[in-house]
Amino acid sequence: GAVVSQHPSRVICKSGTSVKIECRSLDFQATTMFWYRQFPKKSLMLMATSNEGSKATYEQGVEKDKFLINHASLTLSTLTVTSAHPEDSSFYICSARGAVGEKLFFGSGTQLSVL
């Protein structure tokens, strides 16, 4: 099946720093990528949808200046958490969908801990 690579898998940073998370589709072209956030024992919450070459569409309540999403190529999308604070600590997961088919393929997630 299709593979989506997400890294880093874990990052610990100081409050105020920015963290970049990468999501790559390894064997298919991802026309659409989704970024989710998951709190412990909670559901995945969709943060934003990004289409290659265009601006991301953010869900209600998600600060676009806080969570910068770039989808510059058909195989790479990045999420940058700017000026991270402890409340941004969470598990972030990306998923990708190709041009054909409906299945979404998920990355392995990134655990962000902001001290």
Place this chain on the structure above:
Amino acid sequence: KQEVTQIPAALSVPEGENLVLNCSFTDSAIYNLQWFRQDPGKGLTSLLLIQSSQREQTSGRLNASLDKSSGRSTLYIAASQPGDSATYLCAVKRGNTGKLIFGQGTTLQVKP
């Protein structure tokens, strides 16, 4: 607003037992429904996808059913094994946008 609920939140069973996980959704106008597996600290693996026009899908020991009119889906796991221990999430897709609405998940523990 679509809401997805999974019951129970956690389940512990002895190895070999058959079990059912439940998922309910409030808006029956769904495009499809998927069941995922998530291991601790990991991403999601798609298990089964049921289109809105289908009633069930099977893969190995897994069987998922869908009753759109009542807003319910079940995931049946036959002859459970310790390796089945994980969190199982259901998600409904609204329209063809690709957006998924997830339930909170059921954490399953299969004891040897």
